[in-house]
Amino acid sequence: MATSEQTIGSSDTRGNGINLALWAILVLFVLTAPAYIYTVFAMQLLCFALFACAFNLLLGFTGLLSFGHAAFFGAAAYLAGHAIKVWGLPPLVGILFGTTVAAVLGYVIGWLAIRRQGIYFAMITLALAQIIYFFGLQLPFTGGENGLQGIPRGHLFGFLDLNQPLVIYYFVAAIFLIGFFIIYRTIHSPFGQVLKSIRENEPRALSLGYNVNRFKLIAFIISAALSGLAGATKSVVFQFASLTDLHWQTSGEVILMTLLGGLGTIFGPVVGAVTVVSLQHELSSLGSWVQVVIGAIFIVCVLVFRRGIIGELARLLKTSSM
Amino acid sequence: MDVMMRLILAQGMLGLNNGVFYAMLSLGLAVIFGMLNVVNFAHGALYMLGAFVALILSSYLGPWIGLDALHIGFWPALIITPIVVGCFGMLIERTMLRWLYKFDPIYGLLLTFGIALVLQGVFSNYFNSAGTPYPAQPESLRGVVHLGFMVFPKYRLFAILFSIVVCFLTWYVIERTRLGATLRAGVENPELVQAFGINVPRMITLTFGFGTGLAGLAGVLAAPIYSVSPLMGADIIIIVFAVVVIGGMGSILGAITAGLALGLIEGITKVFYAPAANTVIFFLMVVVLLIRPAGLFGRQN
Numbered sequence: 001m002a003t004s005e006q007t008i009g010s011s012d013t014r015g016n017g018i019n020l021a022l023w024a025i026l027v028l029f030v031l032t033a034p035a036y037i038y039t040v041f042a043m044q045l046l047c048f049a050l051f052a053c054a055f056n057l058l059l060g061f062t063g064l065l066s067f068g069h070a071a072f073f074g075a076a077a078y079l080a081g082h083a084i085k086v087w088g089l090p091p092l093v094g095i096l097f098g099t100t101v102a103a104v105l106g107y108v109i110g111w112l113a114i115r116r117q118g119i120y121f122a123m124i125t126l127a128l129a130q131i132i133y134f135f136g137l138q139l140p141f142t143g144g145e146n147g148l149q150g151i152p153r154g155h156l157f158g159f160l161d162l163n164q165p166l167v168i169y170y171f172v173a174a175i176f177l178i179g180f181f182i183i184y185r186t187i188h189s190p191f192g193q194v195l196k197s198i199r200e201n202e203p204r205a206l207s208l209g210y211n212v213n214r215f216k217l218i219a220f221i222i223s224a225a226l227s228g229l230a231g232a233t234k235s236v237v238f239q240f241a242s243l244t245d246l247h248w249q250t251s252g253e254v255i256l257m258t259l260l261g262g263l264g265t266i267f268g269p270v271v272g273a274v275t276v277v278s279l280q281h282e283l284s285s286l287g288s289w290v291q292v293v294i295g296a297i298f299i300v301c302v303l304v305f306r307r308g309i310i311g312e313l314a315r316l317l318k319t320s321s322m
Numbered sequence: 323m324d325v326m327m328r329l330i331l332a333q334g335m336l337g338l339n340n341g342v343f344y345a346m347l348s349l350g351l352a353v354i355f356g357m358l359n360v361v362n363f364a365h366g367a368l369y370m371l372g373a374f375v376a377l378i379l380s381s382y383l384g385p386w387i388g389l390d391a392l393h394i395g396f397w398p399a400l401i402i403t404p405i406v407v408g409c410f411g412m413l414i415e416r417t418m419l420r421w422l423y424k425f426d427p428i429y430g431l432l433l434t435f436g437i438a439l440v441l442q443g444v445f446s447n448y449f450n451s452a453g454t455p456y457p458a459q460p461e462s463l464r465g466v467v468h469l470g471f472m473v474f475p476k477y478r479l480f481a482i483l484f485s486i487v488v489c490f491l492t493w494y495v496i497e498r499t500r501l502g503a504t505l506r507a508g509v510e511n512p513e514l515v516q517a518f519g520i521n522v523p524r525m526i527t528l529t530f531g532f533g534t535g536l537a538g539l540a541g542v543l544a545a546p547i548y549s550v551s552p553l554m555g556a557d558i559i560i561i562v563f564a565v566v567v568i569g570g571m572g573s574i575l576g577a578i579t580a581g582l583a584l585g586l587i588e589g590i591t592k593v594f595y596a597p598a599a600n601t602v603i604f605f606l607m608v609v610v611l612l613i614r615p616a617g618l619f620g621r622q623n
Contacts, residue, residue, distance in 0.1 A: 065428045112608060115615040116567070119361045119427050123563040124611065130560050131604045138597055248560065252435060259432065291443030298436025302429050303418060 015321035022267050022322060026180075030173050039165040040237065041281065046176040047234040048277050052257040052269035053183050054226035059255070060264035061187055062219045063199030067122045067251050068109065068129025069227050074246030075132055076102040076228030077235035081151040082141055084236065091154045091162060095175070095232040102228020103221055105132070110220030114213050117202075129251060136246045147242030151235055168237065175233050179226050184266060186222060195219050199264075227254075249291075256294060259301050262308030265322050271309050329593050332472040337589015338582065339478050339547070342485035343369075345581025346540040347562045348569060349489055352577040353496070354533035356509055357526055360419060360430035366559025367438035368407050368534045372541020373456070373550045374445055375403045380458035396460045400542050407538025412531035419530070420523070438555065445552035453549030481543045488539065489578045496574055505529065564607045570620020580618065 033042040051073055058064050080098030083089045089097065113124045136142050143149065153162035162168040186192050194215050197205045206212045235241040244250060253276060261272025276294070283290045301308070307315060314322040347365055354362050362368075376399040384392030394402070414437060422429045463477040496502035508515045508525055516522045548554060562581075569580030584603050591602045598605075610618060 065431070112611050115611050119431055120567060122428065122431060123361065123567055124607070126560055127564040127567065127604045127607055130564075131601050134600045138600075248556070249439075252439070255432065255435075288443050288446035291446065292440050293443075295436045295439030295441075295443060298439060299418065299433060302433040302436065303421060306425075306429070 015319040018317060018319050019321040026267065026270065030177060034166060034169050039169045043169060043172045043237045045274050045277055046172050047230045047237065048257065049270040049273040050176050050179045051227050051230035052254055052261065052273040053180055054223045054230065055254045056258045056269040057183050057186060058219055058223040059258055061192065061199060062195045062216060064216060065122045066125040068125035069254050070246050070248065070250035071109065071129035071132040072102040072106055072224040072227040073231035073250060074136060075105055077231040077241035077245045078136060078142055078148055080232035081148045081235040081241045084154065085151045091236050092156060095229065095236060098232030099225050099229045103225035106221045106224020110217050114216045126248060129248065133246045136243055145243065147240055149240045151239045153236055153239065172233055172237060175229065179229055183226065187266065256298055260297065260308055262311030265308065265310040265314060267322055268308050268310035328471045330590055333589040333593045334586050335472065335474055337586045339482055340588060341582040341585015342482050343540050343544055343558065344562055344565050344585050345489050345578045346485050346536055347558065348565045348577040348581045349492060349574065350533040350536035351562065351566055352571050352574055354530055355571045357505065357529040359427050363431055363434040363559065364437040364441065365537050366555030367441040368411060368537040369541040369558060370445065370552060370555030371441060372403050372407050372538030373545040373554060375406050375538065376542040376545045377454060377456055377550045393458065395458045403542045404535040404539040408531040408535030411534025412527050415527050415530040442552055442556060449552055451552055453551035455549045456545040459546040477546055481547060485543060493574045493578065561603055564603050567607050568610045568617060570617025573619040576619025
């Protein structure tokens with residue numbers, strides 16, 4: 001992608017300071033959110049923030065635009081829900097099961113899609129995700145148009161009742177923070193550096209002897225698995241999985257969250273997800289005008305705001321560690 | 323002829339009917355991609371816009387401007403709509419797309435995705451998402467023709483033949499005329515073509531207008547067959563993307579052939595296993611990716 005992440009002559013200590021401050025704000029927000037936000041809404045924010053961060057690992061840090069990430073989010077939501085509701089698995093095991101399914105699906109879809117690059121990659125992921133959508137519509141266990149309803153929240157570790165709002169909130173918060181930390185570590189590992197080099201100049205990464213396709217595939221699987229983690233958690237929170245989770249518009253929304261927050265920034269997708277989900281919440285009375293607003297934000301972002309909120313902030317503060 | 327064969331031919335004809343729309347849309351996408359290096363995600367939405375322009379011309383325009391008796395029928399709509407949609411396309415190119423050529427092509431895709439959402443959202447607000455029937459199907463094309471193996475609506479046969487003619491005319495103009503040669507030269511080397519005194523930015527605008535006009539034309543043709551719905555574009559564009567991946571965007575003829583063939587295959591699939599009809603094109607895309615990743619007619623690069 002065109003967004004390069006250059007250090008603009010700033011000292012590392014200042015960058016580290018800003019980074020630490022943002023971590024502090026994020027953790028503080030996650031821990032105290034129930035005090036001032038309705039808990040179900042706060043959990044929705046966290047699930048979509050994790051989804052957007054997982055997506056950003058692929059688009060922002062590897063330069064691959066997947067237009068089919070709803071497949072992982074939704075497939076994990078359905079299968080975690082099914083495992084918990086029908087097979088009677090405990091919630092955490094169900095969520096991990098959904099995540100595993102998303103990872104396997106990520107392996108298959110990623111393996112097929114990395115055969116082509118750029119916009120073809122986007123079109124292929126979109127088409128493959130559409131297969132998953134039709135599975136969601138037609139397979140016998142998914143409930144078709146109605147979706148999978150009445151997923152029980154159950155008890156965590158057998159004794160923590162997830163029907164208690166605060167208990168489930170901190171459960172979701174823990175999942176979010178763990179997922180976010182995994183992404184943070186991935187980006188800052190040697191593996192993450194190779195991903196960035198692929199984003200900046202794929203032929204050069206190849207000529208330096210990196211097996212580019214293998215790196216892309218692993219990034220795709222990590223991204224798919226964490227998107228699945230977000231989707232599976234969402235289905236436990238809301239107690240249902242629906243076709244919306246699998247729909248291409250959801251794939252589009254996660255792109256918007258990432259773009260609006262700042263492609264290739266660490267905290268941007270969180271800001272983007274909070275903005276988009278809050279906006280949808282505020283505008284929900286307007287019916288399909290919401291879609292017009294989302295589309296208009298897309299247009300504005302692409303035309304004049306390609307760095308996104310955090311990206312612009314990082315430019316103002318002359319740092320790359322946001 | 324046995325029953326099975328009849329069934330296959332009948333579903334094949336209906337499939338071919340979808341196929342001509344896939345062909346027209348993937349043709350437009352290929353023309354635009356060739357010239358602008360942009361994948362137009364709004365192509366489906368412009369197809370929908372075309373159908374709505376036809377519907378509005380026939381049923382709503384008259385009452386809006388106070389002439390209740392005014393109903394602009396199918397034939398005038400067949401000419402007016404592609405012009406309206408093409409002009410809308412040129413407006414998009416002039417005001418928005420043009421600023422993105424120097425960036426990664428992904429931004430063009432994202433911009434047109436945003437445009438598609440806006441168009442779909444606006445029409446969803448004013449029109450029923452279940453669809454509105456198009457009332458002005460021409461009298462001369464009502465009724466059916468006997469094809470030997472089935473009775474086929476006259477209008478659908480017209481739509482198939484008309485679309486195929488339009489597709490091959492486009493192919494002819496681009497591959498066999500001087501105008502087309504200039505276009506292709508503009509793709510290869512814009513600076514050189516500009517040096518010959520040809521206004522390349524205007525050529526790009528007109529090409530985008532032509533490609534989107536084709537989408538609008540497909541929309542008018544589709545209006546009497548499928549009911550006019552705000553979601554009709556979103557449903558078709560993802561299939562057309564798969565068609566484009568299968569055919570390869572490098573070739574005009576490839577786009578047309580892939581569109582027709584895949585429509586046919588989709589139709590015939592209905593005979594053997596109906597639930598797979600929705601996904602068969604996507605699975606074929608998977609097969610093509612495995613054996614010929616560049617697409618059937620694409621050039622390996």
